[in-house]
Amino acid sequence: MKNSFGNNIQVTLFGESHGEAIGVVIDGLAAGLALDLDHVQKRMAQRQAKGRISTQRHEPDAIRIVSGWFEGHTTGTPLTILIENTNTRSKDYERTRYRLRPSHADYTAFAKYDGFQDFRGGGHFSGRLTAPIVAAGAIAQQLLEQNGVFIGSHILRCHSESDHPFATDEPTLKEQILRLNDLDFPVLDEESAGRIHAVMEAAANDGDSVGGIIETAVVGLPAGIGEPFFDSIESVLSHLLFSVPAVKGVQFGLGFDFASYYGSQVNDAFCVQDGQIRTVTNHNGGINGGISNGMPIRFQCVIKPTASIFKEQDTVDYQTKEPVRLQIQGRHDPAILHRARVVIDSVTALGLLDLCCTNQAYQGMKKGECQ
């Protein structure tokens, strides 16, 4: 499967940035779900470009459901969501069609598709394709929330500026998640928000770009979700997270910092709280052996600085194979952290919902419910 993901809830993504429309088919949703489409549209709005720190391409991103939906409920057959591209400016790309943008997918698309790719706006490789991911992810997130599972992300770092990390105690963490999910600029500390915004603006004013780290937490996921070996929670989420354009690293719990400690310093000691098995610390980010241990899931993604900058760059012309200078003209995001966090939440929701369904089937089999 190339553009599809999932075993139980399967999503298939389609479209190009400057084509007529982009969209997603979600297969496997039960019949009779009364989804809150206003909430889906609210999450779409959190991904939309806003202000000086985003691309000047403004798209309404209105979702249109063309199958699998009848009289306010899912029908149980594939739910297809279309999102129109209404504000394309393809001439920006015509001028530099063969001048490969460093760090974007122009060259690799040529290498794979021999020039038949729709190059306009990066085609299928555009961050634009994350709009349908959010539409599908917002539905998955709703279904998880109905079962007490909440997902949220914030900008932990942007270039030289940082936010406070997520709280370690669960009630505070849940409050933080709920607050972030109502914010357009997802930063926990207000002062840090101002500084991070300023760093993005400065990069934009300089014709440059910045990246950073998004920190994500999930509360309410019960112990026992995840399928070792190959569908461990880390494997499934990493697969999805690395599918998000510009994500270049993922770490769970302490991640790469584990390298600097002794086991005695970072083992998560078990304890019992209100009759439940818990751990005193959560250095493993809520996962042991690929399976949730009931503690909050915690991970971080690093997002590279946006490839398309307005400073002149060295590149080559794909046709002539000559070195050339490249001056990008179009409309680009100088930073994407604030827009990408809802994409990160969305793929997380899709991965966890799928694993929850797998676990439900397994639990049913244990009870003999499949006979």
Ligand SMILES: Cc1cc2nc3c(=O)[nH]c(=O)nc-3n(C[C@H](O)[C@H](O)[C@H](O)COP(=O)(O)O)c2cc1C
């Ligand atoms: C929401 C979103 C918006 C993006 N906007 C831009 C953009 O305006 N310009 C750009 O060069 N890259 C942008 N990107 C990143 C590119 O799509 C990405 O770097 C490119 O497809 C190459 O993939 P890679 O970075 O994963 O190798 C965006 C990504 C996301 C998730």
Ligand SMILES: C=C(O[C@@H]1CC(C(=O)O)=C[C@@H](OP(=O)(O)O)[C@H]1O)C(=O)O
């Ligand atoms: C349109 C969106 O972002 C686009 C993502 C993108 C890229 O290279 O990824 C490049 C730009 O495309 P264009 O040159 O067509 O304006 C962004 O505007 C969106 O996210 O909805």
